Amino acid sequence: MVTGDASYIKKINRALIIREIMKEGKISRADLSKITALTRATISAQVADLLEEELVVETELEHNPVGRKPIMLSLNAQAGYALGIDLDAGHATFMLSDLTGHPVTTEIIPIQSEAYEDIVQLLASAIRRYQSRCAGSRYGMVGIVLAIHGLVSNEETIKFVPRFQWQDVDLKQDLERAVGTAVHLENNANLSAFAERAYAHHTTDNLLCVTLYSGIGLGMIMDGKFFRGHEGFAGEIGHMIVVPGGEPCACGNRGCWEKYASETSVLRNILAAEPGDASDMEWINRRIAEGDEQVHDALNQFVYYLSIGLNNVINMYNPDVVVIDSELLRMIPDALQRIHHQLHSQISHYREITLSGMGRKSCVMGACALAISRFLNVPVLSLPSGDDLAD
Amino acid sequence: MVTGDASYIKKINRALIIREIMKEGKISRADLSKITALTRATISAQVADLLEEELVVETELEHNPVGRKPIMLSLNAQAGYALGIDLDAGHATFMLSDLTGHPVTTEIIPIQSEAYEDIVQLLASAIRRYQSRCAGSRYGMVGIVLAIHGLVSNEETIKFVPRFQWQDVDLKQDLERAVGTAVHLENNANLSAFAERAYAHHTTDNLLCVTLYSGIGLGMIMDGKFFRGHEGFAGEIGHMIVVPGGEPCACGNRGCWEKYASETSVLRNILAAEPGDASDMEWINRRIAEGDEQVHDALNQFVYYLSIGLNNVINMYNPDVVVIDSELLRMIPDALQRIHHQLHSQISHYREITLSGMGRKSCVMGACALAISRFLNVPVLSLPSGDDLAD
DNA sequence: ATATTTTGTAAGTTTAATAAACAAATTAAA
DNA sequence: TTTAATTTGTTTATTAAACTTACAAAATAT
Numbered sequence: 001m002v003t004g005d006a007s008y009i010k011k012i013n014r015a016l017i018i019r020e021i022m023k024e025g026k027i028s029r030a031d032l033s034k035i036t037a038l039t040r041a042t043i044s045a046q047v048a049d050l051l052e053e054e055l056v057v058e059t060e061l062e063h064n065p066v067g068r069k070p071i072m073l074s075l076n077a078q079a080g081y082a083l084g085i086d087l088d089a090g091h092a093t094f095m096l097s098d099l100t101g102h103p104v105t106t107e108i109i110p111i112q113s114e115a116y117e118d119i120v121q122l123l124a125s126a127i128r129r130y131q132s133r134c135a136g137s138r139y140g141m142v143g144i145v146l147a148i149h150g151l152v153s154n155e156e157t158i159k160f161v162p163r164f165q166w167q168d169v170d171l172k173q174d175l176e177r178a179v180g181t182a183v184h185l186e187n188n189a190n191l192s193a194f195a196e197r198a199y200a201h202h203t204t205d206n207l208l209c210v211t212l213y214s215g216i217g218l219g220m221i222m223d224g225k226f227f228r229g230h231e232g233f234a235g236e237i238g239h240m241i242v243v244p245g246g247e248p249c250a251c252g253n254r255g256c257w258e259k260y261a262s263e264t265s266v267l268r269n270i271l272a273a274e275p276g277d278a279s280d281m282e283w284i285n286r287r288i289a290e291g292d293e294q295v296h297d298a299l300n301q302f303v304y305y306l307s308i309g310l311n312n313v314i315n316m317y318n319p320d321v322v323v324i325d326s327e328l329l330r331m332i333p334d335a336l337q338r339i340h341h342q343l344h345s346q347i348s349h350y351r352e353i354t355l356s357g358m359g360r361k362s363c364v365m366g367a368c369a370l371a372i373s374r375f376l377n378v379p380v381l382s383l384p385s386g387d388d389l390a391d
Numbered sequence: 392m393v394t395g396d397a398s399y400i401k402k403i404n405r406a407l408i409i410r411e412i413m414k415e416g417k418i419s420r421a422d423l424s425k426i427t428a429l430t431r432a433t434i435s436a437q438v439a440d441l442l443e444e445e446l447v448v449e450t451e452l453e454h455n456p457v458g459r460k461p462i463m464l465s466l467n468a469q470a471g472y473a474l475g476i477d478l479d480a481g482h483a484t485f486m487l488s489d490l491t492g493h494p495v496t497t498e499i500i501p502i503q504s505e506a507y508e509d510i511v512q513l514l515a516s517a518i519r520r521y522q523s524r525c526a527g528s529r530y531g532m533v534g535i536v537l538a539i540h541g542l543v544s545n546e547e548t549i550k551f552v553p554r555f556q557w558q559d560v561d562l563k564q565d566l567e568r569a570v571g572t573a574v575h576l577e578n579n580a581n582l583s584a585f586a587e588r589a590y591a592h593h594t595t596d597n598l599l600c601v602t603l604y605s606g607i608g609l610g611m612i613m614d615g616k617f618f619r620g621h622e623g624f625a626g627e628i629g630h631m632i633v634v635p636g637g638e639p640c641a642c643g644n645r646g647c648w649e650k651y652a653s654e655t656s657v658l659r660n661i662l663a664a665e666p667g668d669a670s671d672m673e674w675i676n677r678r679i680a681e682g683d684e685q686v687h688d689a690l691n692q693f694v695y696y697l698s699i700g701l702n703n704v705i706n707m708y709n710p711d712v713v714v715i716d717s718e719l720l721r722m723i724p725d726a727l728q729r730i731h732h733q734l735h736s737q738i739s740h741y742r743e744i745t746l747s748g749m750g751r752k753s754c755v756m757g758a759c760a761l762a763i764s765r766f767l768n769v770p771v772l773s774l775p776s777g778d779d780l781a782d
Numbered sequence: 783a784t785a786t787t788t789t790g791t792a793a794g795t796t797t798a799a800t801a802a803a804c805a806a807a808t809t810a811a812a
Numbered sequence: 813t814t815t816a817a818t819t820t821g822t823t824t825a826t827t828a829a830a831c832t833t834a835c836a837a838a839a840t841a842t
Contacts, residue, residue: 396797397796397797397798397799398797398798400797400798400799401797401798401799404798404799429799429800430799430800430801432799432800432801433798433799433800436798436799455808455809456809457808457809457810458807458808458809459806459807459808460807460808
């Protein structure tokens with residue numbers, strides 16, 4: 001049972017302070033006091049702890065029009081590092097970031113064998129390599145988050161991964177035994193949503209991220225938290241039935257959305273006529289430019305069914321921001337306008353629908369961000385995007 | 392910005408204590424200490440406050456096998472009263488309950504005029520009547536919650552009510568001005584869900600309540616809290632598209648679920664052939680008993696489309712318990728078994744689907760329960776059901 | 783040089799928890 | 813019948829972390 005005591009208060013306020021320091025990049029004690037409504041004395045005491053822990057550093061003095069110059073505080077980005085891993089089909093992507101979420105290295109390792117044990121070994125040896133690489137810093141490796149393209153339970157066990165045909169495996173435990181430290185598992189779409197919130201959409205607490213690749217995934221940040229459902233399986237929108245009695249699906253039903261609006265299904269439709277090509281996306285791009293009738297029709301249908309599903313999702317969740325992550329959609333001119341045009345119900349409410357600016361990277365970036373969020377105990381993070389950094 | 396201080400701790404622990412007292416009915420300080428993990432000293436101090444405020448009373452002494460007899464504590468049910476109002480089509484239902492959620496009176500007032508001002512007056516005069524009736528008790532009327540069969544925003548303004556064709560009206564403000572005290576508005580399906588959680592399903596924090604009447608509503612308690620979405624409009628599942636290009640709906644789309652699985656639509660289908668009858672439900676019940684082919688087919692289709700929608704809802708929310716509130720469904724033999732049979736996807740996860748044991752009353756009961764929950768500052772309530780009381 | 787403003791720290795107070803000891807009330811055992 | 817054991821509830825002292833108030837430091841404006 002969760003009860004309150006003094007240390008609980010301290011944690012709450014500490015998280016608040018770290019959150020603001022990260023959001024602002026650099027900020028004085030006085031301004032922290034103004035923003036959080038905590039007294040300057042309280043801020044000073046908390047900051048003293050953070051300085052001693054080397055999580056925060058005092059940087060330069062700012063120039064004010066009048067009065068004493070404030071001492072600016074920043075997160076000590078190099079105090080530790082977070083490792084995000086995207087375990088995708090055919091390859092695993094590793095991203096190491098500093099504590100501000102800034103990527104240090106990115107590496108893609110092909111997955112040759114799909115045997116479970118081999119994959120555990122591949123991941124474990126890479127993790128150990130990264131761990132020794134970070135060992136010099138104050139906190140070393142502060143967290144490891146692994147993106148799973150499948151169902152992950154609230155207890156972080158894997159319920160089902162279509163690509164590898166894994167069912168009820170405890171990858172977390174197996175990896176932790178192999179590397180000797182905590183590893184966290186999270187659904188890929190959830191991590192993409194987390195990344196969109198952390199790196200791009202700082203002002204919303206209600207964001208959905210729809211990922212359209214081999215299947216359709218839905219990552220949800222609602223009320224500033226992951227929306228997971230009772231067991232962790234919420235957001236399985238790919239298997240929402242949109243065509244009663246429609247195409248049979250591996251899940252056991254007919255007419256699942258995935259069969260009509262995932263990239264795989266659209267590509268299959270298009271390539272059914274034409275003989276298969278190696279670089280599918282390139283090929284489609286050329287056909288669009290050429291004005292190919294058949295491709296045009298297929299993409300029209302794609303947008304049509306995509307809009308139907310989006311209508312349903314929006315009605316159910318009433319999100320603030322919907323981010324769509326799809327390479328295929330990006331190639332269709334005016335795709336967003338066409339979707340907006342289809343969402344004409346009196347009932348659907350949302351503020352913004354956009355295409356992801358991060359694309360496939362969002363998944364590993366979200367994994368790093370989540371590792372940082374866990375380490376610092378700050379649930380709602382705001383990290384500088386690449387654009388901010390360029391300033 | 393929400394910061395922590397000492398009084399915040401006290402509130403947390405106080406809510407915890409009240410919650411346990413209500414859940415257990417009567418309990419000693421020592422047992423409260425064991426359950427909450429707060430020390431006996433802390434419990435004593437908090438209980439002293441509650442006794443002084445007359446929210447809690449010391450009742451009899453319990454008999455123990457050994458040791459000093461504990462003093463049992465109970466909620467002072469008559470310290471105040473909650474008023475729930477269900478503003479439905481054609482009539483308003485008023486329920487007055489004590490602080491344990493036990494109904495004191497229920498009253499149904501027909502709505503003659505559907506003009507906004509008249510309805511405000513009707514509600515206001517009834518509220519004043521109930522207020523003076525409670526004036527004798529320690530806290531009098533502790534809260535008033537009004538169930539709205541339509542879209543209610545997070546700011547408790549009405550976005551849309553189909554029945555009265557209200558759009559963007561501030562009923563809360565108008566009523567509060569008329570009666571001089573706070574009034575709270577909440578969507579009817581949310582209140583039904585709250586009632587199911589508070590009165591019946593005490594052990595779950597993830598409950599969905601699907602109400603099938605004129606339209607289809609979805610009330611959601613997820614993670615122990617209402618799930619409202621960004622503006623408060625989440626759960627509009629009636630306008631989920633399940634038949635692309637299907638029947639046109641007033642919302643502007645085609646093929647909305649409501650057109651296939653609401654009681655209204657099913658009744659319309661059945662009665663289209665047969666000339667309209669006053670007591671529709673009775674009539675249908677007789678036809679089912681007679682084995683009428685046409686009614687049988689229509690109900691089969693109802694169950695079919697209902698299951699499709701439930702599949703979609705379950706995939707999206709991964710609830711623990713789903714409660715369906717439908718008079719029509721109750722009349723169909725083996726309805727639940729047939730629904731279970733249709734939900735055969737590998738992906739759908741839920742623990743339990745049941746028919747509501749409260750039926751239409753759930754809405755006002757939820758309104759009373761919510762008023763109590765707000766007054767006592769206890770978000771997750773457990774109230775005795777009628778069955779418990781009979782013990 | 784002095785007043786004003788802003789920042790950050792220090793000393794003392796308040797709140798609400800915890801810990802430890804104790805009083806009260808009961809049954810079981812000597 | 814007295815004593816030991818057990819459980820309940822209260823009292824006193826301690827602790828943590830906030831808050832208030834006062835003040836020193838550092839800057840600009842007069």
